[in-house]
Amino acid sequence: MRKVEGYNNKHNKKLFRVFVLTLGIILAVGLPALFIVKTVKDGGKASSGLSLGGWESIPEAAMAENAAITDEESAKKAAIIYEGDEDYTHVIGTASDDTVTIGFAGDILFDSEYAVGNAFKMNGYNAQGVIGDSLLEKMQAVDIMMVNNEFPYSYGGAPLAGKTYTFRADPVSAQILGQMGVDLVGLANNHAYDYGQQALLDTFSTLNDHGISYVGAGSNIDEASHPVYYITSNGMKVAIICATQIERLNTPDTKGATETSPGVFRCLDDSLLLDRVREAREKNAYVVVFIHWGTESTTEIDYLQEQQAREIVDAGANIIIGAHPHILQKIDYINGVPVVYSLGNYIFNSKTQDTGMVVVTLHTNGSTNLQFVPAIQSGCSVNEATGSEYSRILNSIAGMSSHINIDGNGYISQK
16 A cells, blocks of 8 residues: 655644644544554655745736635534544645645656656755756745656666657666655656556656655555545645556556556546546546546547536536646636646657646635646756747637636636
């Protein structure tokens, strides 16, 4: 089972608040209903001194049904750790009493046989100097940070025969995730199994050893499909589910987990994914679906993205974040639910291309904000865009996304 210990060097305050929250839950709902997690993720951002709420005022906060916990009874329900969720749940503090912030970035690659991975290696497996300082500050500032980890960490295994690109990173490179402020990685993609079953199992161990949680793969299908939950000191619950519909074959290179064998959470048939979404909503969670889908190197949305996006929304997801195409795709709304179809490459190769980070801010009053932070990957580094490039990327997103408004600070709302 995955390790759920909080990543303490990212946060450093409010342990007492978490204790009070837990004690209050015990008194309110009774011991039999509560399963206490083993460890606590601490709140606060002293390492960077940057509070997300301090960037600027946040316009057009949208009220969404059950998007955040808005009353005492709902908060009690959200704070319950249900039987079977114990090993997948974190209790965390937050930088603000009134919000929870979640950051998302796209594809990363640490394989030193490729240019960007070698850049990390030559830099002593350090994030600073490869990822720009302002981006690192923003990644470290959010309460929960997630990226798409598109490779295994292992010294073993063998590359899958016949596959054009296969990736594998030195396990020591996992330390970069902590420097990036990453709490959670998605493993449901078409490269996590590039060096076979043992390398995937090594990946689980490596991430556990570095205090990084993972979602979308596991020792069996129950583990692979299980949401990771975050219960916050200000009374909210976030569920993150990760799945892949790539490759779209009956016998894919990337093995899907089964009842008895390791693999990734495949959702070409999305019935289990939809069940997991419904399950998380019933537990009063704000539900994130982080999905690997689409067609590479095109801004066009394909038929399965459109079909599954609607099914996922109908099942109760609060937001969908996409990866796989390696370039940015449009941002849309389906029945009021934001869909970020592709975040593209974040730090994946030496190619110059637009990228960015998405920040979701959940307010305790029930409102939600979505912000896009423009960035540029170039020459084996990624940096926040500035000046005319900042405006150009925002205009590019707006140009391909006909159903959104996006302001000069990157805040997004539905037209």
